[in-house]
Amino acid sequence: MSITFPDPHPVSWPEASPAALGLDGARLAEAVAHAAAHETPWPYDLAGHIGRGGFEPPPDNEVLGVLWPRGAPCGMVTRHGVLVARWGDTREVSQTFSVAKSYLSMLAGIAVADGLIPDIDRPVRESVDDGGFDSAQNAPITWRHLLTNTSEWEGTLFGKADSIDRGRNLGVEGQGKKGSRALEPAGTHWEYNDVRVNRLSLSLLRVFGRPLPEVFRERVLGPVGASADWRWDGYRTSWVTLPDGRRAQSVPGGTHWGGGVAIHAEDQARVGLLALNRGAWGGRQLVPASWFDLSTQPCSLNDTYGFLWRVNKSGSWLPSAARDAFFASGAGGNLTWIEPSSGIVAVLRWTDPAAMDGFIARVRAAIAG
Incomplete structure (x- = not known):
């Protein structure tokens, strides 16, 4: 079925009854009620x-950006753009x-298309010369390593050391560090590390020569x-000078220490529809x-992670979703x-993360119905 693209904001999204899109209305209503009931x-x-x-x-939790x-x-469900x-x-x-993080992935894809990143499997230092990739630990790091969270980049960026997220236990959201560990060579260890993602963001700023927002x-x-209602904020410590002399904030790939993307659900759905297509x-x-195609393939060290997107090919991320x-x-x-x-x-x-798979299961039951 072809995709319907919504008109520009502030026009409302095209709407139809669930039945018109092949969905069981009662079961879809159950999914919505489930999400709304699980804050x-x-x-x-x-x-x-x-x-x-x-x-x-x-002191590692010091906030550096706006919160x-x-x-x-809140939320919304679309099918084929409706x-x-x-x-x-x-x-x-x-x-x-x-x-x-997934928005950074899109920007990396645009940088590749523009020829600003000639090869994601070449060392970042060949395109970015700012001292961040000079050490023996960091010199071999490629763009692919940064995109898959396998870089093992070592250092302090904008006042935050990579060791803050080193050894973090992601089994319980916000649990904090499980324990420190020794660094591995680039490309041999997967770790969800916000400092390293912020190093990717700064590297993209360097190659674009323009603020990422x-x-x-x-x-x-x-x-x-x-809409024009979104923003992408950096840290008070993340100002850098561009080649044209302008000062710009490097923006983080999240809100771990403040800042990041603030946006509403309808604009997020537009980005999602772009990714769907x-x-x-x-x-x-x-x-x-x-x-x-590249971004949604699991990396070799984590079958639930692509290029800063969560993927489900193994069924282990959100089991009720399609592979x-x-x-x-x-x-x-x-x-x-x-x-x-x-x-x-x-x-x-x-929405409570523990309830998300239940929401997905109910939506997919509505499709099956």
Whole structure:
């Protein structure tokens, strides 16, 4: 079935009854009720949550970027680009935490298409000469290593050391460090490490020579008709000088220490629809289709992780989703679920992560019905 692309914001998304899109309305309503009834356990005061050690204890938890109170739970479900369900305020702007990582992946794909990154398997230092890849530990790191969280980059960036996230236990959200460990050679160990993702973001800023929010607006959110209500903030410590003499903030791939992408569910769904259509929007290729082929393949060291997207080919990430599904996932209960085989793009904001698979199971039951 062909994809329907929504008109630019503020026009409402095209809507249809669930039945018109091949969905059982009652079962879809059960999915919506399930999501609405399972709010994230995180408090509304995000600054207080992180400041009290929500991710790690002092002094490593020092907040460097802006933090706002989170919004109430909301979300939406689309099929083939048509809205079939929504709940809450889908135009409420909140920070997204690591959903931003998947947006960095798109920007990396654009940099490759523009020739700014000639080969993702070549060392980053061949394109970025700022001292960050000079050491023996860091010199072999490639763009692929950064994109798959296998870089083992060592250092301190914008006041945060990579060791803060080294050995972190992701089994329980926000649990903090399980224990320190020795570094491995680049490409031999997978670790979810926000400092290293921020090193990727700074490297992309270097090759574009422009603030990444400008590039994201021009190349992605503008062409898909998103609102102007989003923002992507850096840290007070992340200002750098560009070749043209301008000062710009390098932006993080999340909200671990504040900042990051603040956006509403409808704009997130537009990005998800672009990903569903492998980077094309209304006949225009914004991100290379081949980049999504690469991005949604599991890396060799983690079968649930691609190029800063969560993937489901093993069925171990969110078991109720189809095996071709992939996700932009952020702490606190933020998820964009993209499923090519069913045409589903769904956005969940501030939903208890423990309830997400149940939501997906109910939506897929509605398709089966």
